[in-house]
Amino acid sequence: MSEPxxxxxxxxxxxxxxxxxxxxFRALFFKNKKAKINKALKGVSFSIDKxxxxxxxxxxxxxxxxxxKHITGVAFPTEGEVTxxxxxxxxxxxxxxxxxxxxxxxxxxxxxxxxxxxxxEIKRLEERIVDFAELGDYIDQPVRTYSSGxxxxxxxxxxxxxxxxxxxxxxxxxxxxxxxxxxxxxxxADTIKSGVTVLYVSHNAESVKELCTRALYxxxxxxxxxxxxxxxxxxxxxxxxxxxxx
Numbered sequence: 001m002s003e004p005x006x007x008x009x010x011x012x013x014x015x016x017x018x019x020x021x022x023x024x025f026r027a028l029f030f031k032n033k034k035a036k037i038n039k040a041l042k043g044v045s046f047s048i049d050k051x052x053x054x055x056x057x058x059x060x061x062x063x064x065x066x067x068x069k070h071i072t073g074v075a076f077p078t079e080g081e082v083t084x085x086x087x088x089x090x091x092x093x094x095x096x097x098x099x100x101x102x103x104x105x106x107x108x109x110x111x112x113x114x115x116x117x118x119x120x121e122i123k124r125l126e127e128r129i130v131d132f133a134e135l136g137d138y139i140d141q142p143v144r145t146y147s148s149g150x151x152x153x154x155x156x157x158x159x160x161x162x163x164x165x166x167x168x169x170x171x172x173x174x175x176x177x178x179x180x181x182x183x184x185x186x187x188x189a190d191t192i193k194s195g196v197t198v199l200y201v202s203h204n205a206e207s208v209k210e211l212c213t214r215a216l217y218x219x220x221x222x223x224x225x226x227x228x229x230x231x232x233x234x235x236x237x238x239x240x241x242x243x244x245x246x
Contacts, residue, residue, distance in 0.1 A: 003085060004047035005166060005197050006071060011080035013041040013066050013221075040066040042221040043080070050086075050165070053198040055212035055229060057236050062218040064201045068168050071199065086165025086197070087115060091156060100144040104135055104154050107143055111158045125161055132187070133157035134180070153180065160187050166197045205233050 017036040018024040041063050048054055056064040069075035070082045072090045097114055098107050108129050112122035130139050133153045135146075143151060160167070169188065192198050192211060202208050208215060208229060215232035217225040217239075225235045 006048040007083040055208040055215035058218035089164035
């Protein structure tokens with residue numbers, strides 16, 4: 001049996017909360033004994049095998065985004081260990097990393113280099129990305145001339161077409177008109193079928209059921225349930241119902 005593609009081993013993540021920027025600056029030089037510590041993750045452990053489509057569910061502040069940040073290498077654990085065995089593409093902040101003065105086409109190469117692709121690999125994927133983004137002649141114009149929607153189209157097109165091992169998706173994704181959104185949704189479904197490992201964050205139970213076979217239910221930084229998507233959603237919805245009665 002092959003090694004899991006993602007492993008979280010007893011991961012805890014702490015953030016120090018400051019009242020203001022002044023207090024944050026002082027903390028660089030002096031220890032603030034009164035500073036509040038927020039535990040975004042509390043001893044979370046799980047593993048995900050290659051080709052699984054896993055939903056992350058839970059209320060705001062549950063720890064879902066923190067898990068994604070650890071998988072994409074944006075954050076690192078305070079305690080515990082995170083292992084990711086493969087190339088990760090993230091549909092989170094789609095326009096992050098763009099150079100505004102470079103053209104859309106040049107940014108395809110820039111993003112590719114950041115993700116560790118060679119010139120040959122990017123060249124092979126270039127026209128596929130350009131066709132998917134549907135930006136026409138704007139692909140050879142500076143990105144600073146793009147609307148926010150055009151930037152997001154390009155970001156989405158790059159991330160879903162670079163053939164990642166792991167695709168991380170946040171449902172707070174807005175990529176243009178209804179036709180283009182439908183195209184994006186189909187691309188995600190095709191990506192899952194191709195055997196790419198997918199992590200999907202959503203508050204929409206139906207979309208989680210549609211895309212995922214397994215779900216992790218998080219609550220206040222703790223992993224409450226890990227298992228079949230229907231059962232995970234049932235546990236989550238029962239918890240919400242209990243909370244609403246109080």
